[in-house]
Amino acid sequence: MTIATLEAIPTSYTPRWLTPVLLLGIAYLIIPLVGTSYLFEAILLPFLALSLAGVGLNILTGYAGQVSLGSAAFLAVGAFAAYNFNLRIDGLPILGSIFLSGVVAAAIGIVFGLPSLRLRGFYLAVSTLAAQFFVQWALTKFSWFSNNSASGVIDAPPLSIAGVEFNSAVGRYLFSLTIVAVLTFLAYRLVLSQTGRNFIAVRDNETAARIIGVPVLKTKLIAFGVSSFVIGIAGVLWAFAYLRTVEPAGFNLDRSFQILFIIIIGGLASIRGAFFGAALLVVTPLILSRVGSFLLGDFFDSGVLDMSQRIVLGGLIILFLILEPDGLVSFWDRIRKRTTTRLLRQ
Amino acid sequence: MNSINRISGVHTATYLPVDIAAEQQNARVYGNEPHPAGKIALGLESVSLSFGGVVALENIDLSVRPGEIRAIIGPNGAGKSSLINVISGVYRPDRGHVRIGHDRFTNVPTQKLVHLGVARTFQNLALFKGLSVTDNVMSGRAHKARSTFLGQIFGIGRSPSEEVDAHDRAAKILKFLNLTDVGNRLAGTLPYGLQKRVELARALVAEPALLLLDEPMAGLAEPEKVEMTKFIRAANREYGTTIVLIEHDIGVVMELSHYIAVFDYGRKIADGTPEEVRADQKVIDAYLGVAAENIDGGGI
Amino acid sequence: MLDFDWQFFLEVLIGGLLSGVMYSLVALGFVLVYKTSGVLNFAQGAMLLFAALTFVSLVEKGIPFALALAITFGVMVAIGIAIERVVLRPLTNRPPMTLFMATLGLSYILEGAAQLIWGTQVHGLDLGIDDIPFEVGGVLISQFDLFAASVAAVLVLLLSIFFRYTRIGLAFRAVADDQFAALAVGLRLPWIWATVWAVAGLVALVAGLLWGARLGVQFSLSLVVLKALPVLVLGGFDSIPGAIVGGLLIGATEKLAEVYIGEYFGGGIESWFAYVVALAFLLIRPSGIFGQKLVERV
Numbered sequence: 001m002t003i004a005t006l007e008a009i010p011t012s013y014t015p016r017w018l019t020p021v022l023l024l025g026i027a028y029l030i031i032p033l034v035g036t037s038y039l040f041e042a043i044l045l046p047f048l049a050l051s052l053a054g055v056g057l058n059i060l061t062g063y064a065g066q067v068s069l070g071s072a073a074f075l076a077v078g079a080f081a082a083y084n085f086n087l088r089i090d091g092l093p094i095l096g097s098i099f100l101s102g103v104v105a106a107a108i109g110i111v112f113g114l115p116s117l118r119l120r121g122f123y124l125a126v127s128t129l130a131a132q133f134f135v136q137w138a139l140t141k142f143s144w145f146s147n148n149s150a151s152g153v154i155d156a157p158p159l160s161i162a163g164v165e166f167n168s169a170v171g172r173y174l175f176s177l178t179i180v181a182v183l184t185f186l187a188y189r190l191v192l193s194q195t196g197r198n199f200i201a202v203r204d205n206e207t208a209a210r211i212i213g214v215p216v217l218k219t220k221l222i223a224f225g226v227s228s229f230v231i232g233i234a235g236v237l238w239a240f241a242y243l244r245t246v247e248p249a250g251f252n253l254d255r256s257f258q259i260l261f262i263i264i265i266g267g268l269a270s271i272r273g274a275f276f277g278a279a280l281l282v283v284t285p286l287i288l289s290r291v292g293s294f295l296l297g298d299f300f301d302s303g304v305l306d307m308s309q310r311i312v313l314g315g316l317i318i319l320f321l322i323l324e325p326d327g328l329v330s331f332w333d334r335i336r337k338r339t340t341t342r343l344l345r346q
Numbered sequence: 347m348n349s350i351n352r353i354s355g356v357h358t359a360t361y362l363p364v365d366i367a368a369e370q371q372n373a374r375v376y377g378n379e380p381h382p383a384g385k386i387a388l389g390l391e392s393v394s395l396s397f398g399g400v401v402a403l404e405n406i407d408l409s410v411r412p413g414e415i416r417a418i419i420g421p422n423g424a425g426k427s428s429l430i431n432v433i434s435g436v437y438r439p440d441r442g443h444v445r446i447g448h449d450r451f452t453n454v455p456t457q458k459l460v461h462l463g464v465a466r467t468f469q470n471l472a473l474f475k476g477l478s479v480t481d482n483v484m485s486g487r488a489h490k491a492r493s494t495f496l497g498q499i500f501g502i503g504r505s506p507s508e509e510v511d512a513h514d515r516a517a518k519i520l521k522f523l524n525l526t527d528v529g530n531r532l533a534g535t536l537p538y539g540l541q542k543r544v545e546l547a548r549a550l551v552a553e554p555a556l557l558l559l560d561e562p563m564a565g566l567a568e569p570e571k572v573e574m575t576k577f578i579r580a581a582n583r584e585y586g587t588t589i590v591l592i593e594h595d596i597g598v599v600m601e602l603s604h605y606i607a608v609f610d611y612g613r614k615i616a617d618g619t620p621e622e623v624r625a626d627q628k629v630i631d632a633y634l635g636v637a638a639e640n641i642d643g644g645g646i
Numbered sequence: 647m648l649d650f651d652w653q654f655f656l657e658v659l660i661g662g663l664l665s666g667v668m669y670s671l672v673a674l675g676f677v678l679v680y681k682t683s684g685v686l687n688f689a690q691g692a693m694l695l696f697a698a699l700t701f702v703s704l705v706e707k708g709i710p711f712a713l714a715l716a717i718t719f720g721v722m723v724a725i726g727i728a729i730e731r732v733v734l735r736p737l738t739n740r741p742p743m744t745l746f747m748a749t750l751g752l753s754y755i756l757e758g759a760a761q762l763i764w765g766t767q768v769h770g771l772d773l774g775i776d777d778i779p780f781e782v783g784g785v786l787i788s789q790f791d792l793f794a795a796s797v798a799a800v801l802v803l804l805l806s807i808f809f810r811y812t813r814i815g816l817a818f819r820a821v822a823d824d825q826f827a828a829l830a831v832g833l834r835l836p837w838i839w840a841t842v843w844a845v846a847g848l849v850a851l852v853a854g855l856l857w858g859a860r861l862g863v864q865f866s867l868s869l870v871v872l873k874a875l876p877v878l879v880l881g882g883f884d885s886i887p888g889a890i891v892g893g894l895l896i897g898a899t900e901k902l903a904e905v906y907i908g909e910y911f912g913g914g915i916e917s918w919f920a921y922v923v924a925l926a927f928l929l930i931r932p933s934g935i936f937g938q939k940l941v942e943r944v
Contacts, residue, residue: 067743115925118932122686122746122883126875127928130921133872141912186499193498194484194491194509201474201485208472211434212548213460213489222495253872257750264747269476307762314754321748322736 054274056230062269064223065203070131076251078232079239109228139248267327393442420609463555475534559591664791666897672874673889691871692756698854722847876920
């Protein structure tokens with residue numbers, strides 16, 4: 001076989017920036033005009049926060065190959081840190097609180113990432129559970145974090161930037177959208193950089209990476225830090241823009257698994273994948289509850305809904321792992337490629 | 347000049363024509379002449395290694411001079427791969443020292459290997475499957491990056507120029523190895539022979555003074571072997587890279603190497619020019635019945 | 647220190663060791679599967695919940711103890727084999743982490759199914775052993791803990807004998823050592839894996855009954871996996887002695903810490919303490935208690 005017979009990846013005819021710009025145009029200009037409050041509150045706000053969390057975890061797990069089962073801990077750190085910065089530092093703008101909360105999450109992420117320097121694979125995955133349980137315990141135990149409220153509940157402060165209020169459903173949507181868009185763009189820049197290549201090198205072959213001079217330890221800690229930063233800010237959006245009232249118990253192990261499922265279903269090592277996965281995870285329970293109560297009527301109460309959600313979610317994970325290991329993203333790309341070739345042929 | 351020159355007596359590879367000429371001359375000078383003392387690219391001093399009682403290497407001395415192509419041959423289990431793993435710091439020897447240029451180690455620091463001017467390939471491919479061919483080769487320049495990840499995200503500081511530099515060097519090497527057309531493909535999707543070549547590219551882009559090749563011909567078809575031989579020789583001549591290679595294909599070894607060390611059961615049983623080794627009775631005994639005819643340059 | 651109450655200390659220590667055996671029991675289910683198929687089976691906890699819930703519901707419906715036990719065992723074996731067939735076989739030759747994530751999905755299915763079938767209310771489970779303390783040399787020991795520890799010990803012993811002296815056991819160990827070699831000499835891997843999953847189902851049943859009797863049979867039962875994971879990190883995912891010693895070590899330190907230093911942290915440290923112990927241990931000794939240091943292959 002000679003090289004000439006091997007096809008290179010076909011370069012697409014549309015420029016790379018076109019799709020994101022179109023999507024952002026729709027998200028900023030059209031959706032706020034036509035969206036209902038149900039759409040914002042029940043779908044778009046959780047979707048944005050979870051997508052961002054997925055982007056964060058994908059940096060660590062998808063790109064750098066370090067499996068984390070403790071993402072919810074960093075969501076919680078972000079939410080409670082932002083709450084406290086906002087509460088305790090007078091005159092700090094909300095964006096300042098949010099940024100600092102990301103920094104705090106990053107710092108804690110690096111601390112809990114230290115075992116990755118010695119441990120690999122399952123041993124590391126299990127050790128990330130330490131973050132999950134420790135953070136949840138600390139936030140519940142020390143009421144200082146929640147300004148002495150019962151069982152650690154915190155209420156979101158009003159969202160305003162330079163006097164402009166973002167407290168309506170549309171406002172919180174635009175607020176979230178902007179933060180998610182900016183961080184996603186930066187994450188995209190990161191994974192295409194030398195550091196991004198180092199992530200994948202460490203993931204695919206750690207020994208070879210070390211031998212060719214990739215700074216393995218530093219690369220892992222950067223992955224933990226950046227990932228926790230992004231997840232921390234996703235936590236702020238979850239608490240401040242989506243739920244408005246949160247408690248530590250809401251950031252439990254199930255939440256961590258939910259974010260892991262988002263990147264498995266969406267596609268590991270794909271920034272877009274996080275959005276695909278989050279969309280599916282937000283929409284599935286809604287559809288399930290509609291279909292369930294339509295088919296089964298009263299029998300389909302919240303308990304049954306809860307259990308069938310677990311079963312469907314578990315089934316989806318296994319199905320994707322078996323049939324579409326590269327996630328919805330690769331499924332989408334295949335469909336798009338097929339339709340474009342069909343269109344071109346006509 | 348942008349060479350590292352951490353190792354005296356070894357010209358780090360550069361693309362400057364002056365160097366190429368000098369190295370070509372160097373290579374020619376060798377022939378069979380003895381070398382000036384002290385000029386050593388790689389030295390092993392009484393290196394021993396065992397795994398839970400099983401001896402992999404026993405009291406190995408080896409000295410490789412700059413610009414040389416040195417082959418290490420021997421039957422399976424002779425300790426050849428262990429040797430490369432000791433040199434690259436993957437294994438820690440029980441006794442003995444490894445000299446790389448001026449530096450002498452009991453345990454070679456893997457993380458600093460590339461800064462010592464050493465690059466290697468792997469017996470079982472160790473490409474980064476999830477990166478494109480170009481990105482794989484660019485990752486061979488990872489050790490040169492001085493920019494921070496923040497600089498890289500925002501495209502400030504040294505990051506843009508480093509990126510351009512790494513990309514250009516990768517492109518040059520890919521062209522040199524006829525890999526330009528597959529630059530955008532994911533490394534894991536290439537046929538085996540091409541993956542081997544990409545590994546060579548990733549090693550070469552670091553501009554190593556010393557290149558360790560662990561069975562570069564294994565699994566290659568005959569035409570691919572011819573090409574690979576050509577590339578290895580070219581790397582040696584054009585970039586002046588000292589090459590230590592482990593190889594089973596005796597034909598290739600005889601054709602390519604300046605010197606050959608023969609290993610058997612963890613010991614070095616012969617060391618010399620292809621002609622000397624070919625005539626060595628111990629070598630013939632070690633290979634007898636296995637590949638006696640291959641010694642005569644047949645190849646398998 | 648003069649006032650140190652040694653008797654109390656001993657009581658806490660023994661209590662800790664006995665509950666450690668319970669951790670070992672759960673960890674054992676993991677080790678069996680991991681050794682033969684390289685899968686870290688997160689669904690072990692869900693299997694445990696499923697077993698306990700099935701058993702207790704059958705008993706509540708008036709089915710005799712022994713028959714309920716037999717039926718539940720049959721169900722667990724069927725589930726084990728089904729898991730191997732439906733989930734793991736299509737994932738053969740995929741990275742270990744993929745298999746782990748599949749078992750994560752599996753645990754969701756099993757938890758959901760168990761509660762969909764049997765309901766979400768808490769069931770009491772009475773094995774006929776009262777949790778009353780008795781005295782040995784001035785030290786109080788819980789009768790139930792002792793019983794549970796004995797059952798666990800017997801199970802470990804039986805499994806050891808099974809795997810050491812039977813044909814299946816021999817095949818099992820061959821697979822654990824080298825899958826390719828085992829395949830090459832004609833061992834039927836799917837059949838062996840099915841057996842292993844069935845045994846994992848049995849271990850889940852026993853652990854489910856013991857834990858269920860102590861905690862009540864409810865959803866949180868599946869969270870005992872979280873107790874077993876630090877044990878595995880400490881003892882190694884592939885070591886049966888490691889699971890036992892790791893369980894004892896974690897059980898003892900956890901109880902001691904809870905009693906003696908817990909108050910300084912405001913209590914409730916058991917949710918994370920075991921993980922910190924395991925991590926601290928691994929930082930000092932990365933290969934775990936019995937784990938062998940693997941030579942990197944490149």
